[in-house]
Amino acid sequence: WSLLHPVRAIKPWILELLGEDAAEGLAPEEPDAEEVDSDAEASSGDTLEDEAPTESVDPKRLPPFSDVYDLVVGTDGTLYAVLRTDTWTTELVALDGEGTVRWRKQIPESHTGAPRLSFMPSGHVVLWCAGTPVLFGIRASDGVTEIELDAANRNGARLDLRQGAWLSCDLDGTLVVGTHADGGIRLSRFGPDG
Numbered sequence: 338w339s340l341l342h343p344v345r346a347i348k349p350w351i352l353e354l355l356g357e358d359a360a361e362g363l364a365p366e367e368p369d370a371e372e373v374d375s376d377a378e379a380s381s382g383d384t385l386e387d388e389a390p391t392e393s394v395d396p397k398r399l400p401p402f403s404d405v406y407d408l409v410v411g412t413d414g415t416l417y418a419v420l421r422t423d424t425w426t427t428e429l430v431a432l433d434g435e436g437t438v439r440w441r442k443q444i445p446e447s448h449t450g451a452p453r454l455s456f457m458p459s460g461h462v463v464l465w466c467a468g469t470p471v472l473f474g475i476r477a478s479d480g481v482t483e484i485e486l487d488a489a490n491r492n493g494a495r496l497d498l499r500q501g502a503w504l505s506c507d508l509d510g511t512l513v514v515g516t517h518a519d520g521g522i523r524l525s526r527f528g529p530d531g
Contacts, residue, residue, distance in 0.1 A: 397438050400428060409454040409462065411477050415439065417462050419452040427452060429464060431480065440480035455506040457529065463506055470498045472512075486531040496531035 404421035411417065416432045429452075431439040444452060450468035457463055461474040461484060474484025486496045498504070502515045502522055510529040515522045 399430065399432070399436075399438050400424075400441070402428075406452045407454045409456050411456050411462070412458075412460075415477065417454055417456070417477070419444070419454060419464070429454075429462070429475070429480070431462075431477070442475065442480045453504055455504060457506045458508060458510050459529065463504065463512075465498065465501070465504050467501060467503075472496070472498065472504065496527050497525065 400420065401423040402420040403423055406419040406421065406427070408416060408418050414434050418430050418432065420428050420430055422428055426446075427444040429442045429444060431441075433439055444464070444466070448466040448469050448471070450466040453465050453467060455463040455465075456477070457474065459474075460477050462477050463472055463474055465472040471485065471487040473482050474486075475481065476483050487498075496512065496514070497516070498514060500517045502517055504515070505513045507513055507526075512527045512529065512531075514525045514527065516525065517523075
C-alpha cells in the first residue's frame with residue numbers, strides 16, 4: 338500500500354514579517370504623555386467603531402511585534418494578522434502581497450482573550466476574542482467596523498459565544514461556532530446577522 342500510495346512529505350515552514358526598522362533593531366519610540374492619555378481613552382470603550390488613529394501611530398508602518406495571535410488571508414490575497422506589539426497593545430494589521438501595511442486597527446484592552454480571525458465572503462474580516470461575547474465585522478478594504486454582534490440580542494441577534502472555543506465563517510456567509518459542552522465541542526451555525 339505504501340508503495341502504491343506514498344504519503345506526501347510534510348515540511349515545516351515559517352512566515353517571518355519584518356518591518357522597515359526591524360533589521361536595524363530599533364526600539365519602539367516612547368510616546369509623549371499627551372499621546373499616552375489619548376491612547377488610554379481610545380481603548381477604554383467596548384467598541385471598535387469610534388477609534389481614530391493617533392498622531393503617534395503611523396498607519397502604514399508595520400509595528401514591532403512579539404507575538405502573532407492569528408492570521409487569515411482574504412480573497413484578494415491580503416494578509417490580516419493580529420499582533421501583540423512590543424508596546425503591549427494588540428493590533429489588527431492588513432498587509433498586501435508586497436508586505437506593505439494597508440491599515441492598522443488597535444483592539445481595546447477590554448477585549449481580553451486570544452483574538453481569532455475569520456474572513457467572510459461579504460468582504461469583512463471577523464474579529465472575535467475568546468471569552469468575549471462580542472464579534473466584529475471589519476470592512477477588509479479600509480478597516481472600518483461595520484458589524485457588531487453580541488449575546489445581548491442587539492439587532493435581534495441570537496449569536497451565542499459563551500464558552501466559545503473557536504469561530505469560523507463558511508463559504509455561504511454563515512458563522513460556525515464551536516463551544517465547550519458536555520466534555521466535548523458542540524458546533525452551532527448562525528446566519529451572518531447572528
